[in-house]
Amino acid sequence: xxxxxxxxxxxxxxxxxxxxxxxxxxxxxxxxxxxxxxxxxxxxxxxxxxxxxxxxxxxxxxxxxxxxxxxxxxxxxxxxxxxxxxxxxxxxxxxxxxxxxxxxxxxxxxxxxxxxxxxxxxxxxxxxxxxxxxxxxxxxxxxxxxxxxxxxxx
Numbered sequence: 691x692x693x694x695x696x697x698x699x700x701x702x703x704x705x706x707x708x709x710x711x712x713x714x715x716x717x718x719x720x721x722x723x724x725x726x727x728x729x730x731x732x733x734x735x736x737x738x739x740x741x742x743x744x745x746x747x748x749x750x751x752x753x754x755x756x757x758x759x760x761x762x763x764x765x766x767x768x769x770x771x772x773x774x775x776x777x778x779x780x781x782x783x784x785x786x787x788x789x790x791x792x793x794x795x796x797x798x799x800x801x802x803x804x805x806x807x808x809x810x811x812x813x814x815x816x817x818x819x820x821x822x823x824x825x826x827x828x829x830x831x832x833x834x835x836x837x838x839x840x841x842x843x844x
Contacts, residue, residue, distance in 0.1 A: 700843065701840060709831060711728050714729040725818040728826060728841065730812075732799075737796045737798065737799060738794060739757065743789075745757055745790060746763070748784065751773050751775070754767045754773075764817050768780065771810070779804055826841060
């Protein structure tokens with residue numbers, strides 16, 4: 691047992707159904723090419739931070755937010771192929787340098803608009819720089835509320 695291993699808690703960014711990242715509709719994420727994580731099929735429009743950390747950047751099209759905590763880097767991706775919406779339907783409240791936690795509202799997404807635009811609503815969260823033996827461990831694969839702990843990185 692490694693007494694110095696630290697687990698990083700992960701929280702649901704939105705109300706919905708938590709699933710393994712391998713179940714997302716985006717092959718790049720499903721194959722873990724971008725890193726390990728999880729997906730939430732949203733049932734609400736409010737998006738919260740999945741970690742306590744710092745906002746690194748909000749993509750100009752507002753469909754993705756990069757975050758960091760210490761040396762760990764994360765990507766919160768809102769919908770699949772939503773970059774093509776050019777920011778329409780997204781209202782992001784944070785910007786680069788903001789300190790966030792799991793109870794902090796990052797913004798809202800009009801997921802009805804996303805669906806009407808023939809895009810998937812999957813909210814994908816990945817750690818983009820896990821070390822070789824690190825992985826995302828989900829403690830739940832069920833319906834969750836935003837800010838509820840869903841797993842950890844070990």
